[in-house]
Amino acid sequence: MPTDCQPKCQYRCSATSHKKPCMFFCLKCCAQCLCVPPGTYGNKQVCPCYNNWKTKEGGPKCP
Known part of the structure; x- marks a missing residue:
């Protein structure tokens, strides 16, 4: 649910x-993927969509 995004991203x-940039991208990724990995970093394998969304440069888009 996108309504869960705010507290999960915080x-x-x-x-x-x-x-600010972390929240911006986290909320964008959460809305798209409907998933935020647990913890403050890493654990991205829990959310394949979140993990696999890349920037134009090929880096990770989601924090």
Whole structure:
């Protein structure tokens, strides 16, 4: 559910010093994938869509 995105992303981004971009991309990824990996980093294998969405440069799009 996209309504779960805000609290899940707030937790996901809680350990970074780049909160604004982290939240922006996390919410975008959550809306698209309907999944946010557990924890503040890593664990992306839990959400294949979140893990496999890349930027134009080929880097990970989702935090």
